[in-house]
Amino acid sequence: SIDAARLLERIRTLGAIGRDESGRLTRLAASDTEKVGRDQFVSWLDEAGLEVAVDRIGNILGIWRPDGVGDRQPLMLGSHIDTVIDAGIYDGCYGVLAALEVIQTLKAQGFASSRPVVVVAFTNEEGVRYAPDMMGSLVYAGGLDLDAALATLGTDGSVLGDELRRIGYAGAQEPGFFKPHAYIELHIEQGPVLEREGIPVGAVQNLQGISWQMVTIEGDANHAGTTPISMRRDAGHAAARVITFLRDRAKGSNTPTVATVGCIDFEPNAINVIPSRARFTVDLRDPDEDRLKEEEAALAAFLDHLAAEEQVGISVERLARFEPVTFDRRIVELVEKAARERGLACRRMTSGAGHDAQMIARIAPSAMIFVPSIGGISHNPKEHTTDEDLVAGANVLLDVVRELARK
Amino acid sequence: SIDAARLLERIRTLGAIGRDESGRLTRLAASDTEKVGRDQFVSWLDEAGLEVAVDRIGNILGIWRPDGVGDRQPLMLGSHIDTVIDAGIYDGCYGVLAALEVIQTLKAQGFASSRPVVVVAFTNEEGVRYAPDMMGSLVYAGGLDLDAALATLGTDGSVLGDELRRIGYAGAQEPGFFKPHAYIELHIEQGPVLEREGIPVGAVQNLQGISWQMVTIEGDANHAGTTPISMRRDAGHAAARVITFLRDRAKGSNTPTVATVGCIDFEPNAINVIPSRARFTVDLRDPDEDRLKEEEAALAAFLDHLAAEEQVGISVERLARFEPVTFDRRIVELVEKAARERGLACRRMTSGAGHDAQMIARIAPSAMIFVPSIGGISHNPKEHTTDEDLVAGANVLLDVVRELARK
Ligand SMILES: NC(=O)NCCC(=O)O
């Protein structure tokens, strides 16, 4: 088994990096605070005696090359260490640090691995500062052009490539240089299923599709006191109608579709001026590609209808679009077997969140392991998983790696 | 008659102050750009040979004391020179500069005034940076404590009193030091009525009540992909429901009630995080006080219902509350008479916007004169009034002042 104390200690140490004066944790991709987190991770890789490689999109790889593996394809384990705004400490970090812990354990035990084992921390998984999310793994899998990714403009006006150079993580390797034989990602569920059912391990068999759009509505600024309701072209009101449309539609259906408007701003944003412009994001998800397409089409049709009815201009920019993914059946079964052998209840499940595994599945057999999130809370400082579950998940990962890397 | 060229030239000169690189005009109360506008106005007061006084809330008075007026109460004319964000050039400035023009004309003509005549530019009429609006005139009329006003926190975190000191307009006089005998304010209509009816002069007989509130909704941040719709406490969605409620209610009634949500922000404002907090402003207006109270009560009841239904916390802060005002009948009749004598069509009307006259009406007989706004557009760079209408309005003001100040 892994060294539970070391794993938990590292999770807490990394979770303390990037807190502001009021204690809020924020390590946005390629920011100053994320640099400190990256430096800490690299120092642990050094401590574990792993070979460190950074690629041009800033993905950090810690490579263990046991004797005699030659140029065999590695087993890759990992996740990300960037966070959302005002985040919890587990999302991403748990998977990266558990992967490091598994490798360090196998290495210390003198495990006879048939291939290299790599821990990877992918750049910009969250997609909060730069869209799309899962960017580092997407570039690694060849699904997004490196130069286009490096040129991405952030929500704060920064350019990802410049920021990676600035923080010293624009590496030399070509993304994808070390093509994995298989990829496994351990992660907190970030949803309510496992906790509700009292099951400590999830064998993730698929992952829903993700559609991110930025909608801009253009109306007319005018005086809030003098402009009769009938003469208004109110971009803010039109935006509110989209938000309630999405909610009513998701609520009214029997499908698992979810729709979220997380960001919004009005212009000129003055109390007595009718908004001339509203911009907001739409995050639509569904495990079924046809249904996700239907939801996108329904939104587009509603926007057309709204533009005519409210006499506003509407434009839509696509920020991310990922199809649902089905994971590798063999690895999913290995996860179930490992859990069973450790006496842990396990269920197959769908991931509601996007993950780097979704991208790497394009180039290698992949799967994920979930552990429970208390109250289903994530992307929130209250995000929590018990130490027991964290350790159990890491041990299941250890066993699956042993199985896959066995000589 | 007034010097039309000088008036129009000054309107254009002041309208050029406070433009950013992209040409947008913004002179928020007590800001750096407004300081430049104030300095320009004061230099015109000097040029006209008026006595300049600045009071502790930053109101600027240009005083003409004809011989023999002794300590009689002045006739006061004015408006404001602060603007909204991305403003037009007429709102406020027209009334101030026309008042100056009227005084300069009377002075040059050697008009035998029975009392001092004062042009005033009130501080922070727009209320965009500091709430409430009409703050300078409200303090002048004794309706708001000076120290409370100076301590007002701005939308940008600044404090009004500090900003007035910084820009050199924290004057020495006590607000209200020069109590007006009567107050007249000339202003663009900012609404569609006069233009639609082809009438150049409005004799404003009343002004609607204004209720400004800041609503804060507290939900739970959570993951946009993993959180089932039924488990969400989405502050952003609840805010959208308030916006559509207000619109549907205003639209469904036969009353002139208007409701506007001009400002909004979400926290954490991230694409894949359900908003934990939404804050937005509500601007409610009605010419009838009972109906305005009904609208406020309907909103409060809806918020209670929403808090229960969406399981969110809701708190409301009052930013401004002004009752409807009825102007002085005698001055309204003088406006009609002056228009008639100049061969200008005139109609009585209600002001949809709030104005300094609404505050000064508490301490002196007051009224307003409106000129048409093309397309009813205001609080927008497209705000426009023809030169002919601007000059006609200023001449009507001249005649009304002559009538009121006659020996
Ligand atoms: N796991 C996770 O939170 N990923 C961020 C991308 C997403 O929004 O699903």
Ligand SMILES: NC(=O)NCCC(=O)O
């Ligand atoms: N006239 C004018 O625009 N005043 C600002 C206060 C208001 O919102 O009515």
